[in-house]
Amino acid sequence: MKINNGVFGPLLVWLLFSALFAGALDSHAASGSSKQTVSVLYAGPLATVMEYGVGPAFTQATGIAYQGEAQGSVACAQLIRGHLRTPDVFISADALVNNTYLMGPANGDLVKWYMLIASSQIVLAYNPDSPHAKEFEEVAAGKMPWYKLIEKPGVRFGRGDPTIDPKGYRTLFVFPLAANYYHRPELNTILGEPQNPAQVFPEIVLMARVEAGQFDASFFYRHEAAARNLPYITLPAEINLGDPNFAAEYARQSYTNAQGVTVHGAPILFTVTIPGDAQHPETAVAFAKFLLTSKDLLHQYGFGDVPHQLGGDSSQVPPQRRSLVDGAFKP
Amino acid sequence: MRNSSKTTFIAFGALGGLLLAALILPIASLLLQANWITWTAAWKEEGARDALYVSLTTSIVATAIMTVMGVPLSYVLARAGLPAKRFWIGLVFLPLVLPSLAGGILLMQLFGPYGWIGAPLASHGFEVTNSYAGIILAQIFVASPFIIIASYSAFERVDPQLEMAAAILGDSRWQILRRVSLPLAWPGIAAGATLAWIRTLGEFGATLLVAYNPHTLPVYLWVKFESDGLHGALPLALLLLLLAVIAVIVSALLSRISGQTGTAMVE
Numbered sequence: 001m002k003i004n005n006g007v008f009g010p011l012l013v014w015l016l017f018s019a020l021f022a023g024a025l026d027s028h029a030a031s032g033s034s035k036q037t038v039s040v041l042y043a044g045p046l047a048t049v050m051e052y053g054v055g056p057a058f059t060q061a062t063g064i065a066y067q068g069e070a071q072g073s074v075a076c077a078q079l080i081r082g083h084l085r086t087p088d089v090f091i092s093a094d095a096l097v098n099n100t101y102l103m104g105p106a107n108g109d110l111v112k113w114y115m116l117i118a119s120s121q122i123v124l125a126y127n128p129d130s131p132h133a134k135e136f137e138e139v140a141a142g143k144m145p146w147y148k149l150i151e152k153p154g155v156r157f158g159r160g161d162p163t164i165d166p167k168g169y170r171t172l173f174v175f176p177l178a179a180n181y182y183h184r185p186e187l188n189t190i191l192g193e194p195q196n197p198a199q200v201f202p203e204i205v206l207m208a209r210v211e212a213g214q215f216d217a218s219f220f221y222r223h224e225a226a227a228r229n230l231p232y233i234t235l236p237a238e239i240n241l242g243d244p245n246f247a248a249e250y251a252r253q254s255y256t257n258a259q260g261v262t263v264h265g266a267p268i269l270f271t272v273t274i275p276g277d278a279q280h281p282e283t284a285v286a287f288a289k290f291l292l293t294s295k296d297l298l299h300q301y302g303f304g305d306v307p308h309q310l311g312g313d314s315s316q317v318p319p320q321r322r323s324l325v326d327g328a329f330k331p
Numbered sequence: 332m333r334n335s336s337k338t339t340f341i342a343f344g345a346l347g348g349l350l351l352a353a354l355i356l357p358i359a360s361l362l363l364q365a366n367w368i369t370w371t372a373a374w375k376e377e378g379a380r381d382a383l384y385v386s387l388t389t390s391i392v393a394t395a396i397m398t399v400m401g402v403p404l405s406y407v408l409a410r411a412g413l414p415a416k417r418f419w420i421g422l423v424f425l426p427l428v429l430p431s432l433a434g435g436i437l438l439m440q441l442f443g444p445y446g447w448i449g450a451p452l453a454s455h456g457f458e459v460t461n462s463y464a465g466i467i468l469a470q471i472f473v474a475s476p477f478i479i480i481a482s483y484s485a486f487e488r489v490d491p492q493l494e495m496a497a498a499i500l501g502d503s504r505w506q507i508l509r510r511v512s513l514p515l516a517w518p519g520i521a522a523g524a525t526l527a528w529i530r531t532l533g534e535f536g537a538t539l540l541v542a543y544n545p546h547t548l549p550v551y552l553w554v555k556f557e558s559d560g561l562h563g564a565l566p567l568a569l570l571l572l573l574l575a576v577i578a579v580i581v582s583a584l585l586s587r588i589s590g591q592t593g594t595a596m597v598e
Contacts (some may be wrong), residue, residue, distance in 0.1 A: 019343030
């Protein structure tokens with residue numbers, strides 16, 4: 001019996017080479033001497049602005065490579081808390097996610113401060129090819145109140161999942177606020193159960209469903225609709241959770257999830273922080289500073305302005321960044 | 332000669348052992364950190380029980396449908412002398428190559444309330460989106476290749492001489508299939524059906540897009556991971572692992588029993 005070496009020889013050589021090559025790649029990344037990087041874990045709805053706007057602009061301005069990852073805000077916080085990710089920068093779609101999941105001794109004091117970077121608001125975006133697009137256009141032109149269309153049988157609309165997305169519970173808050181504002185109590189019950197399967201999907205699926213034309217419309221942040229070029233209907237400031245002047249009214253709404261965690265209505269504010277276990281604190285500071293001075297870029301992507309207030313312990317802010325703080329934020 | 336074969340086994344054993352370690356270590360670490368008391372308590376939560384029920388019922392129905400439709404398809408592929416047979420078999424492989432997320436996007440477009448197929452169904456009050464039907468559809472899309480390919484090769488392996496003998500003895504095509512081909516191919520079909528069943532139990536990507544609700548076990552695991560982090564997800568990972576173990580045992584038993592009866596029937 002003769003063993004044929006014709007196949008296995010080259011295979012072994014190839015395996016050896018690939019192992020060596022993988023090792024070389026690894027040490028290259030670890031030394032990082034040739035190129036600095038910043039890793040950013042951010043709330044899913046920011047994907048477009050981060051990947052096409054802020055990320056490339058930051059690399060262009062500083063030469064530091066940008067690595068972004070999008071997840072739900074709560075999921076980001078859980079990843080950091082579980083030490084499954086050690087990002088240099090964390091951007092949340094809800095200031096309170098910092099307080100609830102990452103700050104304080106119970107959470108290992110992973111985050112000690114955060115700063116407001118931008119605001120947004122809830123809008124009703126629709127697919128321009130929907131069979132109901134004409135009616136949505138009439139609503140957008142102010143000829144019909146938006147809730148009339150939402151109430152209409154056959155109009156299919158989506159919203160986020162309140163158990164995993166802040167946008168999910170924020171959409172729940174819009175309806176009781178609207179019931180008050182329009183004096184139409186029936187708006188309180190129009191959404192059905194918080195988990196109503198006719199409406200609820202995770203954020204990424206929601207956008208895909210509207211773009212694929214399988215939902216006529218869905219509740220989104222304004223900057224998401226703007227980023228995807230979806231036409232949208234804006235809601236009054238009293239109910240869209242976008243105006244800090246109505247914070248007291250928003251705060252009367254609350255939602256308690258299955259785990260017993262209660263969240264209250266609040267203006268939609270995005271925050272930035274540098275977790276305690278960041279691997280590259282210096283590039284993290286550079287990135288946060290860039291973000292806080294990129295007002296025009298954020299505008300261009302549909303975000304609103306906010307004073308850069310600080311939540312948490314101001315003495316923990318890196319000294320290089322104190323000049324950027326515009327007072328204290330009390331959630 | 333002996334020595335060289337020993338060296339081969341040592342070299343292969345080392346390579347294979349590394350791969351095996353990569354497969355087993357994550358599972359071993361799950362078992363090592365398992366807190367059986369709190370984890371089994373997590374299985375009793377309403378959400379987990381509902382998800383287990385949804386996963387079991389949909390996966391069994393999906394496997395039954397795949398078997399009833401997939402076995403005839405594989406028999407046609409193996410025996411009907413189709414033109415361009417390779418092409419048809421290539422088509423069957425496609426869902427295996429496609430990431431299940433991509434499969435989900437395509438299914439969503441087709442079966443959504445405004446899709447080509449979904450719209451007429453919806454107008455008759457039958458919603459595929461976020462329903463048991465949607466879950467089963469996603470499972471069938473990703474898992475069918477397993478049973479079709481397994482049954483196809485099982486039918487291919489049946490000795491044509493035996494079928495011809497039965498034909499000469501006056502059996503019809505249906506009688507040949509029932510008395511000769513099916514009993515001989517059955518162990519392969521059963522193995523394919525169990526593989527397909529295991530695949531449906533773990534299906535996530537396509538299901539997420541087509542039917543986020545009601546949550547199957549993998550979707551529920553993701554939701555718990557998103558909302559509660561590791562301690563929410565790990566108990567469910569263990570539950571899925573145990574289900575997989577049960578499925579593998581069932582598969583082994585099934586192919587043994589059916590293997591015996593299969594041979595016995597032919598003899």
